[in-house]
Amino acid sequence: MSFVPGMPVSVVVERIEIKKLCQGDNLILGFSIGGGIDQDPGQNPFSEDKSDKGIYVTRITPGGPAQDAGLRMGDKIMQVNGWDMTVVTHDQARKRLTKKNECVVRLLVTRKSLEQAVKHSMGSCQRP
Amino acid sequence: MDNESTYSGYSYKSSHSRSSRKHRERRDRHRSKSRDITLRGDKSVSIQAPGEPLMDAESTRGDDRDDNWGETTTVVTGTSVDSISNDDLTRISKDLEDSSPLECRRYLSPALGAVLGLFALVTPLAFLALPQLLWRDTLEPCGTPCEGLYISLAFKLLILLISTWALFLRPPRATLPRFFIFRCLLLALVFLFVASYWLFYGVRVLDSRETDYRGIVGYAASLVDALLFIQYLALVLLEVRHLRPAFCLKVVRTTDGASHFYNVGYLSIQRAAVWVLDQYYSDFPVYNPALLNLPKSILSKKMSAFKIYNLGEENSTNNSTGQSRSMVAAAARRRDNSHNEYYYEEAEVERRVRKRKARLVVAVEEAFTHIKRHQDEDATVSSPKHPREVMDPREAAQAIFAPMARAMQKYLRATRQQSYHSMESIINHLQFCISHNMTPKAFLERYLSPGPTLQYLDTSRGRQWTLVSEEPVTASLRQGQVFSLRRLDFSLVVTVTTLPFLHLGEEFIDPKSHKFVMKLQSETSV
Numbered sequence: 001m002s003f004v005p006g007m008p009v010s011v012v013v014e015r016i017e018i019k020k021l022c023q024g025d026n027l028i029l030g031f032s033i034g035g036g037i038d039q040d041p042g043q044n045p046f047s048e049d050k051s052d053k054g055i056y057v058t059r060i061t062p063g064g065p066a067q068d069a070g071l072r073m074g075d076k077i078m079q080v081n082g083w084d085m086t087v088v089t090h091d092q093a094r095k096r097l098t099k100k101n102e103c104v105v106r107l108l109v110t111r112k113s114l115e116q117a118v119k120h121s122m123g124s125c126q127r128p
Numbered sequence: 129m130d131n132e133s134t135y136s137g138y139s140y141k142s143s144h145s146r147s148s149r150k151h152r153e154r155r156d157r158h159r160s161k162s163r164d165i166t167l168r169g170d171k172s173v174s175i176q177a178p179g180e181p182l183m184d185a186e187s188t189r190g191d192d193r194d195d196n197w198g199e200t201t202t203v204v205t206g207t208s209v210d211s212i213s214n215d216d217l218t219r220i221s222k223d224l225e226d227s228s229p230l231e232c233r234r235y236l237s238p239a240l241g242a243v244l245g246l247f248a249l250v251t252p253l254a255f256l257a258l259p260q261l262l263w264r265d266t267l268e269p270c271g272t273p274c275e276g277l278y279i280s281l282a283f284k285l286l287i288l289l290i291s292t293w294a295l296f297l298r299p300p301r302a303t304l305p306r307f308f309i310f311r312c313l314l315l316a317l318v319f320l321f322v323a324s325y326w327l328f329y330g331v332r333v334l335d336s337r338e339t340d341y342r343g344i345v346g347y348a349a350s351l352v353d354a355l356l357f358i359q360y361l362a363l364v365l366l367e368v369r370h371l372r373p374a375f376c377l378k379v380v381r382t383t384d385g386a387s388h389f390y391n392v393g394y395l396s397i398q399r400a401a402v403w404v405l406d407q408y409y410s411d412f413p414v415y416n417p418a419l420l421n422l423p424k425s426i427l428s429k430k431m432s433a434f435k436i437y438n439l440g441e442e443n444s445t446n447n448s449t450g451q452s453r454s455m456v457a458a459a460a461r462r463r464d465n466s467h468n469e470y471y472y473e474e475a476e477v478e479r480r481v482r483k484r485k486a487r488l489v490v491a492v493e494e495a496f497t498h499i500k501r502h503q504d505e506d507a508t509v510s511s512p513k514h515p516r517e518v519m520d521p522r523e524a525a526q527a528i529f530a531p532m533a534r535a536m537q538k539y540l541r542a543t544r545q546q547s548y549h550s551m552e553s554i555i556n557h558l559q560f561c562i563s564h565n566m567t568p569k570a571f572l573e574r575y576l577s578p579g580p581t582l583q584y585l586d587t588s589r590g591r592q593w594t595l596v597s598e599e600p601v602t603a604s605l606r607q608g609q610v611f612s613l614r615r616l617d618f619s620l621v622v623t624v625t626t627l628p629f630l631h632l633g634e635e636f637i638d639p640k641s642h643k644f645v646m647k648l649q650s651e652t653s654v
Contacts, residue, residue: 028653028654029654031653031654032651032652032653032654033651033652033653033654034650034651034652039650058651059651059653061653090650090652094652094654097654098654
């Protein structure tokens with residue numbers, strides 16, 4: 001998951017679709033994000049590379065739409081509805097996730113276990 | 129001229145008034161204020177009379193209370209305050225010899241300056257007066273323009289006189305070993321100037337009996353202008369040039385390592401030496417020889433443990449070096465515990481001093497509670513049966529000195545300051561403090577910390593210092609020079625370094641550009 005600035009990033013991603021839940025006036029997704037290019041990357045407990053300023057999932061509300069959709073704590077969000085999330089400020093990320101006129105957000109997330117799973121499957125015979 | 133420096137009085141800085149000095153020197157270069165200045169006498173100050181106390185403030189000798197002196201020395205030098213030891217005698221005689229040749233040399237330069245100044249002052253007036261006296265009838269009458277020139281001449285002369293008095297008629301505070309180059313230059317310039325004016329005047333005016341009086345007056349006015357400009361030059365060379373700091377001088381006293389750093393401008397070595405000495409008297413703590421030595425009991429144990437035996441060697445030429453080298457090697461190999469003793473001795477001394485200081489402070493505080501300033505309205509309040517006796521400060525001081533005398537004496541002995549403070553001086557100081565309403569702490573500040581040398585100095589005598597330098601003392605200061613100022617038993621070593629050149633850059637900060645972000649990982653729930 002480490003990246004070299006200026007070079008294209010290639011990671012294994014999982015596509016997750018979360019339906020927003022209507023709670024009164026708000027549409028909630030059920031997780032918390034941390035990170036962004038205006039934040040201090042050294043304090044991110046989930047990133048491998050401590051200079052990684054991407055958006056990470058820091059908390060999942062149990063029973064919320066995000067957990068049902070398969071989002072895990074520690075996931076790095078690469079895209080939201082086609083918008084890039086690797087080089088955004090924290091506030092921009094929040095805005096992209098909480099647009100009022102969208103009911104569904106389609107995320108591309110990556111995590112370490114995905115890489116390992118792909119390596120395993122490529123190394124040994126195909127998993128069922 | 130030799131390199132012996134005789135320092136008895138010199139002043140070139142314009143910022144201090146020297147009128148309080150007892151010896152006044154005449155240093156006018158161009159002008160003297162009026163005729164009667166030269167009639168005032170000068171008081172000579174630098175003779176060290178034999179009746180002076182032997183322990184003068186700067187060079188105390190022979191009174192360290194070293195308890196082991198009986199065992200480790202074979203010649204007893206100074207044992208009590210009242211006896212004169214051999215070195216004191218030689219010192220006194222040397223001082224007596226040194227001070228007498230001062231008298232003539234000191235007055236030579238100011239006298240020369242005064243004569244030249246007087247000459248220069250009289251010249252314009254002579255230029256004006258001579259034609260009037262000699263060929264008055266043939267002179268062309270000259271009305272208003274001449275009067276205008278007379279007025280301007282008068283005012284310029286007045287300004288010259290006032291500024292000469294302000295700048296140059298100050299008592300000098302030092303005599304320098306070699307000629308003061310700028311001053312000589314200016315004297316020569318004035319002499320050349322006035323001489324050439326006289327030459328021109330003599331040839332063109334006196335010989336040919338010039339009748340154009342206005343021209344003569346204009347000529348005299350131009351001389352006064354030129355003298356004003358020379359005075360401006362003198363002001364710049366002597367007073368202003370050395371004000372901007374260019375060098376940093378490190379001054380270290382050789383006996384106890386007390387050091388200070390000073391910033392000075394462009395000066396010659398001798399002028400810088402005088403400046404350093406001025407600062408020395410008020411910045412450096414007084415030199416107390418009794419505080420210097422490690423007790424002999426600690427140092428003497430080092431080398432005494434080994435004896436060297438010479439086994440069967442015929443030639444003894446390299447005996448001594450071999451012996452000392454082997455002793456040094458043996459002493460180095462031996463486990464050395466003298467630092468331990470030094471440490472404990474130091475701690476002991478410090479503890480003793482602190483205890484005595486505590487006793488002293490308490491005694492003084494208590495003594496001060498015994499007296500109170502007498503207010504006049506209290507007179508009616510005090511009962512007639514116990515009339516309070518009204519004392520003047522001297523009696524009050526003597527009255528309260530008794531309870532604190534012993535504590536004071538013990539404290540001074542512990543800090544080895546007893547030679548600087550006699551009972552008389554303590555009572556005087558007490559009287560001074562009482563009359564100025566000082567608290568006990570203010571009274572004690574004089575004794576608790578060793579003050580600057582100036583505090584203990586008897587200012588009526590001159591001070592003899594020797595400037596020791598490898599380069600000629602009229603050379604300007606340069607990076608890396610070292611010279612020293614020697615007195616009888618210690619010297620000050622001065623090292624010169626240039627102040628660094630400063631590259632000052634500029635950075636403009638927009639006041640609106642001060643923005644901050646929190647350095648936390650903020651978490652937003654979506």
